[in-house]
Each structure stands twice: as C-alpha cells, then as structure tokens.
Amino acid sequence: MLTFWQNYPEIQAKLAAVQDLMAERLKINNSEIQDALREFAACGGKMIRPALFFLFAGLIDNKDKDDEKLVKIAASLELLHSATLIHDDIIDDSPLRRGLPSIETQFGKDVAVYTGDFVYTVYFELLCETMATTPFLVHNAKSMKKILQGELTQMQSAFQTDISVRKYLKAISGKTAELLSLSCLEGVYFAGGDKKMQYSARKTGLAIGCAFQIYDDILNFTVDLSAADKPILTDFRQGIYTLPLLFAKEADKEIILPYLEKSDKLTREECLKLAHLVDELGGMSAALKMANSLTDIALEEITKLPDTQNKQILAEVTKLLLQRNY
Amino acid sequence: MLTFWQNYPEIQAKLAAVQDLMAERLKINNSEIQDALREFAACGGKMIRPALFFLFAGLIDNKDKDDEKLVKIAASLELLHSATLIHDDIIDDSPLRRGLPSIETQFGKDVAVYTGDFVYTVYFELLCETMATTPFLVHNAKSMKKILQGELTQMQSAFQTDISVRKYLKAISGKTAELLSLSCLEGVYFAGGDKKMQYSARKTGLAIGCAFQIYDDILNFTVDLSAADKPILTDFRQGIYTLPLLFAKEADKEIILPYLEKSDKLTREECLKLAHLVDELGGMSAALKMANSLTDIALEEITKLPDTQNKQILAEVTKLLLQRNY
Incomplete structure (x- = not known):
C-alpha cells in the first residue's frame, strides 16, 4: 500500500527502508509464522x-541526524501498531487484515x-x-499502557447502552x-526539534488521530447499497457504539435505544x-x-511549523487522510 | 504461597515488598480486571x-545496594512470568491458575x-x-524473545510424533x-557482583530451571490412583510430549508410537x-x-559461591524445590 505515498518519493523510500528492517528483525524459529509475519509487514x-x-x-x-536510528x-512505531492489530484480530475474530488472512485465521488463536x-x-x-x-523509553511504556487501556475501555463498554x-x-x-x-512527537524529538515544535507535533498527532478514528467510525455507518453482500454496521453489531450513533441517541433516545438493546x-x-x-x-x-x-x-497547528517542503506535504497528507469521500 | 519461605523470614519480607509493589503498579481503569490482577499477584x-x-x-x-531498585x-521478573502465564492460560484453556479461576475463565479470552x-x-x-x-534492557528483550520462541516451539511441535x-x-x-x-544473573549484577559470579549465577539458574521443568513433567506422568476424578496426563493429551515419554519411546518405539498417534x-x-x-x-x-x-x-555451582548465609539457603532451597516426593 506504499502507493498511497507515490507522489512523495522521499517518504516512500524511507517507508520501504522501514519495511526492510522489519522483515530483517521479524526472525523466528518457525518458518511458517515468520513468512506470515513478513508478508503482514x-x-x-x-x-x-x-x-x-x-x-x-x-x-x-539538522545535519547530525542519524538516519539508521530514525x-x-x-519501525518501532509500526511494530507496536502491528502487535496490537494481531491481538485485536483475536478479539474481533477478524478473518482478514489488509486483504490477507489474519494471523489468527492462518494459525489459530x-x-x-x-x-x-x-x-x-x-x-x-x-x-x-x-x-x-532518553525519556522516550518511559514515554513508550506509558503510550503502550494508554493504548491497551483504550482497548480495554472499549471492550468493557461494549453493549453498554449508557x-x-x-x-x-x-x-x-x-x-x-x-x-x-507519539509518532509525530518522536519525529521532532529525534531529529533535534525544540520544545515548542514537540508541543505542536503532539497536538497535531492527537487531532489527526481522533479525526481519523471518527471518520472511520462514520464510514462504518455509511451503507453502500450496491454491495448487498458486504457486512454492514459491524462495530454496532459487536456492541461498539461510536460517535454518529451516540449523537443520534442524544437527539432522540427513545428512537435509538430499542436498537441498542438488541x-x-x-x-x-x-x-x-x-x-x-x-x-x-x-x-x-x-x-x-x-x-x-x-x-x-x-x-x-501545521501552519505554525517551520516553512519547509515537509510542512506543505504534511498539510496535503492530513487532508488526503482525513477528508475522504463525503 | 509465601509460606514456602516461612523458614527464611528475610526473603519472605522482601517477597512481600514485591507483592506490594506489584499491587501498586497493576492499576487499570477497570476495577474488575484490576481486582483480578491484584488477587492473582x-x-x-x-x-x-x-x-x-x-x-x-x-x-x-555491598553497602551501596539500592533496596528499592532491587x-x-x-517485581519485573515476576511480572514477566505473570504475563506469560495469563497468555498461557488462553492457549491451554486452563480453568484454574494458582487455585483461582484464570483471567480467561473470569473475563473471557x-x-x-x-x-x-x-x-x-x-x-x-x-x-x-x-x-x-545497563545492558540488561537488551538482555530482557532477548530473554522475552527466547521465552516466546520456547512456547512457540512447544506449540508447533504439539502432536509431532517424531x-x-x-x-x-x-x-x-x-x-x-x-x-x-535471568533472575539469578540479575541478582548478582544489580548487587554489584563480578563476572565470575555472574557466570555462576547464570549457570545455576539454567540448571535449576531445566531440572524444575523436568520434575514437573515427571509429575504429569505420575498418576495418583487415589484421586480418580483428577485429570491425568494432561500434557500428553494436548500433544505435549515430555521427557519421560520421549525416553520410553527411545526404549521401545513400537510400543509407544500407537499411543502418540491418538x-x-x-x-x-x-x-x-x-x-x-x-x-x-x-x-x-x-x-x-x-x-x-x-x-x-x-x-x-552453588558450592563455588562466597561463603555466606545465603549460599547455605540457596543450597537448601534448590533441594527443596527440586527434590520433591519421589
């Protein structure tokens, strides 16, 4: 899916290097699992x-940037994400992930x-x-904790109508x-950016992340009537009540509640x-x-960043990622 | 189960401190899971x-020992062990762990x-x-990897008759x-022990660990005929072929193989x-x-350690742990 980045060849090349490193590190004494993991990566x-x-x-x-380290x-960011996806697929019993059978489907829970x-x-x-x-070791531990707490909160709130x-x-x-x-923040920090830029990076990432998830949740309520065999409202049917539904419930509880209850x-x-x-x-x-x-x-927040080509790209990519087909 | 250590009040007190720290750290925004985890700890x-x-x-x-750090x-060692146990219980579908319902039984997979x-x-x-x-951060990552590879090897070898x-x-x-x-090695390292003692610690831990697991596997083949309702040969029936069986198979393949096949x-x-x-x-x-x-x-290996009270205790505990009721 690196084609998403085809208009940004520099980023695309760096992402390819990340993929290579991941493939190199995902070595395990079971060739089947190793192949599946590498394909996944x-x-x-x-x-x-x-x-x-x-x-x-x-x-x-900053001319002293250590590219190998970056x-x-x-890769660490993508691996943390991948590990949570593999465990998520167990929870959701997802048959597919990225168009491939999930690790669970291939090898069992x-x-x-x-x-x-x-x-x-x-x-x-x-x-x-x-x-x-650096302080980022502890920071990563805390982020990992927050991610898991987010997942647990969502899981424990499943089917809770209130x-x-x-x-x-x-x-x-x-x-x-x-x-x-964390991805935005680490980018600034490890390239040697100052506190002010670190703050901007964190804020931008948080806003992009929340917007990204909300658009995703909106998409889950968008029914494509031409695809009659595609499962619909998958989150809702798993008891995951997302923003469009919650706002509708606020607008008229009596109409929505009966649906929640079943x-x-x-x-x-x-x-x-x-x-x-x-x-x-x-x-x-x-x-x-x-x-x-x-x-x-x-x-x-992006407008406040230093005037560079990347600032321009960041703004474009944010729009591309977030302003989908509505 | 700290009664196991009742004749060693100093160790017992330190282990109680570890339990307290674990309870303090296992904070999670779900009171049910938190309680279960703390009870588990x-x-x-x-x-x-x-x-x-x-x-x-x-x-x-070494008078400069930092007790809080130790x-x-x-606690980190016990937590790593606990995390693997919680995931093991998912794999094994174990209803009980330490006499309590496992996390899986209580809350689901x-x-x-x-x-x-x-x-x-x-x-x-x-x-x-x-x-x-210290180098022990990387060392821990490598150990965690080895533990998981061990589990994966065992799982992938299940029901393999060869x-x-x-x-x-x-x-x-x-x-x-x-x-x-790792537990023995970290003890020496973080108390300031030299390379030679670190080597001894590692070797001792490895020998105790292997012996401990083999005795456990022997126990799984020891049938108590007076307990007619207790499940027997649980490992074998899950396709985990352990040392007593493997030696018996080496002695007479033709007799043992038919059992393996079903x-x-x-x-x-x-x-x-x-x-x-x-x-x-x-x-x-x-x-x-x-x-x-x-x-x-x-x-x-323990005889080579410095003459202290702990050396004596280590020898006693090794015997206590390993020379069970045979």
Whole structure:
C-alpha cells in the first residue's frame, strides 16, 4: 500500500527502508509464522505512523541526524501498531487484515497470542537500541499502557447502552490517537526539534488521530447499497457504539435505544433502518462536524511549523487522510 | 504461597515488598480486571524468580545496594512470568491458575489477551526505571524473545510424533530455564557482583530451571490412583510430549508410537496403561536421572559461591524445590 505515498518519493523510500528492517528483525524459529509475519509487514497498510514520524523529523534542518536510528524508531512505531492489530484480530475474530488472512485465521488463536507477544519483543528491542538514554523509553511504556487501556475501555463498554460521547472520545484517544501523537512527537524529538515544535507535533498527532478514528467510525455507518453482500454496521453489531450513533441517541433516545438493546440480534433490514435513522437524526452530520473541527485544529497547528517542503506535504497528507469521500 | 519461605523470614519480607509493589503498579481503569490482577499477584505462587534474584543479590556484600531498585527488578521478573502465564492460560484453556479461576475463565479470552499485554507494559515500565543505562534492557528483550520462541516451539511441535529429546530440551530451556537464569544473573549484577559470579549465577539458574521443568513433567506422568476424578496426563493429551515419554519411546518405539498417534483420543484406561508403560520402559527413571544430574550441577555451582548465609539457603532451597516426593 506504499502507493498511497507515490507522489512523495522521499517518504516512500524511507517507508520501504522501514519495511526492510522489519522483515530483517521479524526472525523466528518457525518458518511458517515468520513468512506470515513478513508478508503482514510487507503489506503494511499506509504506514501512517512511520510516515508522520518522518514528515515531522524532516521539518528539522539538522545535519547530525542519524538516519539508521530514525528508521529503527519509525519501525518501532509500526511494530507496536502491528502487535496490537494481531491481538485485536483475536478479539474481533477478524478473518482478514489488509486483504490477507489474519494471523489468527492462518494459525489459530493460540499462535496469534504468542506471535503478537513476539512482535512486542522486537518493538521493545528496537526501543532499547535507540532510546535507552532518553525519556522516550518511559514515554513508550506509558503510550503502550494508554493504548491497551483504550482497548480495554472499549471492550468493557461494549453493549453498554449508557455510554457517553465523553467516554467514546477517551477510548479513541487511547486506542488510535495516542500512537499517532507519539509518532509525530518522536519525529521532532529525534531529529533535534525544540520544545515548542514537540508541543505542536503532539497536538497535531492527537487531532489527526481522533479525526481519523471518527471518520472511520462514520464510514462504518455509511451503507453502500450496491454491495448487498458486504457486512454492514459491524462495530454496532459487536456492541461498539461510536460517535454518529451516540449523537443520534442524544437527539432522540427513545428512537435509538430499542436498537441498542438488541444490537447483536439486528437483521440486515433493521441495520439499514438504523443507519438511516442515525443519519436522519443528525448523527452523521454532527460526527462529521466534529471530525472536520479536529482536522482544522491539525491543519491550523501545521501552519505554525517551520516553512519547509515537509510542512506543505504534511498539510496535503492530513487532508488526503482525513477528508475522504463525503 | 509465601509460606514456602516461612523458614527464611528475610526473603519472605522482601517477597512481600514485591507483592506490594506489584499491587501498586497493576492499576487499570477497570476495577474488575484490576481486582483480578491484584488477587492473582497476591497469590503469587512461590515467587521463585524474585526469590532467586534476592538470594543471589544477598550473596554480595555491598553497602551501596539500592533496596528499592532491587524490589522493582524482582517485581519485573515476576511480572514477566505473570504475563506469560495469563497468555498461557488462553492457549491451554486452563480453568484454574494458582487455585483461582484464570483471567480467561473470569473475563473471557478477549480480556485475557489485553490483560496479559497490560502486564507486559508494567514489566516494561519497571525495566525502564531501573536498567535503562545497563545492558540488561537488551538482555530482557532477548530473554522475552527466547521465552516466546520456547512456547512457540512447544506449540508447533504439539502432536509431532517424531519430536526428539534435543528439541524438548531446547523448548524447556526457553520456556522455563531462561527466566530463572535471568533472575539469578540479575541478582548478582544489580548487587554489584563480578563476572565470575555472574557466570555462576547464570549457570545455576539454567540448571535449576531445566531440572524444575523436568520434575514437573515427571509429575504429569505420575498418576495418583487415589484421586480418580483428577485429570491425568494432561500434557500428553494436548500433544505435549515430555521427557519421560520421549525416553520410553527411545526404549521401545513400537510400543509407544500407537499411543502418540491418538494422544488426544485416549480413554482414561489407556492413559493409565501408557503411564505404566512409560515407567516400565524406564522413561521415568531416565528422566529422573537427568533431572537429578541437573540438580547436582546446580548444587555443585552453588558450592563455588562466597561463603555466606545465603549460599547455605540457596543450597537448601534448590533441594527443596527440586527434590520433591519421589
């Protein structure tokens, strides 16, 4: 999926180096699992986390940058993300990930548990090699904790009909925004950027992360009627109540609540009806408005960055990532 | 289970401090999981890893020892062990752990995956706080990798009828011995012991760890006929072929192989018959012999340590741990 970056060849090249390093480090004494992990790493999605890391690092004009070290740190971000994905797929029983069968589907739950753990150790090794003498070792431990707490909060709130917008925002800032924010922050820090830029990076990452997740959640309520065989409202049916629904519920509790009370038993017809209701009650537009504001916060923060080519790219990529097809 | 240490009040007190620290650190924004984790930590088994750590640290006469730091490192060892246990219970579908329902039984597979991950982060935090500037950060990452590779090797070798004694020994040195060995080594290192003692510590831990696992595996083939309702040969029926069986197979492949080929379908009668055969073919005595030699290696290595009270305790505890009721 590095084609997402085809107009930015410098970033694309750096991401390819990250993929190579990951393939090199994901060595395990079981060739089947190793091949699956490497394939997983090579498909790598858009690699947003390492990309943001490099884009922020590239803002700083510092001739002493250690490129090899930067590639390792970028890889650590992608590995932490990969480990959580492998474990997420166990939780969600996802058959596919990045268009490939998930590790769980290929090898079963049991192997997926240890394989995720193994990816954590490779992540951990890279941290040890690159940031042992910096505050970022502790910072990573804390971020990892926040990500897990976000996941646990979401899981424990599943099917809770009284979940609030506030709790939703807390869960997504842990689950998604924390790591994007860390990626931006580490980019500035390890390229030698000052405190002010570190602050901007963290804020931008947080806003992009939250907006990204909200758009994703909006997408989960967007039903493509031409694809009749595609599962719809998958989050909702797993009891994950996201922003469009929560806003619709705020608008008219009595209409929405009956759907919540049987979320895992809805027929396709009822799902379609609910998607329609959520839109009609203004849930979609309210969620979209919030995501747009967050995008604006990110774009506004980006204007404060030093005038470089990367600043321009960051603004473009933020729009590309966030302003999808609505 | 700290009663195991009741004749060694100094160690018992230190282990209680480790339990307190673990309870303090296992904070999570879900009170149910937090309570379960704390109960899990408080039951703590024999806490062999932190105990070995303190026993080795206590060999060194060094007034600059930082007791608080030592408690943190001891806790990191127990936490790494706990995280792997929580994930192991998912793999094994174990209903009980330390006499309590396992995290999986209490909260389901999904919560258990993230809870184990969460314990890894607390482990990781303690490492960052105590050993960021030492080679032991990387050492821990490597140990964690070995432990997981040991587990994966064992899992992937399940039901493989051609598994060799060599492969078995490799799996147990990863799975069990690595962490015991690290515990002893870290005890010496962080108390300021020299290279020679570090070598002895590592060797002793490795021998104790392998012996410990072999005795455990022998126990799994020891059938208590008075407990008719207790499940027997649990490892074997999960396709985990351990030393007594492998030696019996070496003695007479034709007798043992048919049992291997239907290991998950054996009746209780057939299990009893197999346990009897393994004993008759000398599998039990050969495994016992190997465990005893490893115990002797550990005890011999302990004699080389400085003459202190802890040296005496280490020898006693090694015997207590390893020379069980045979």
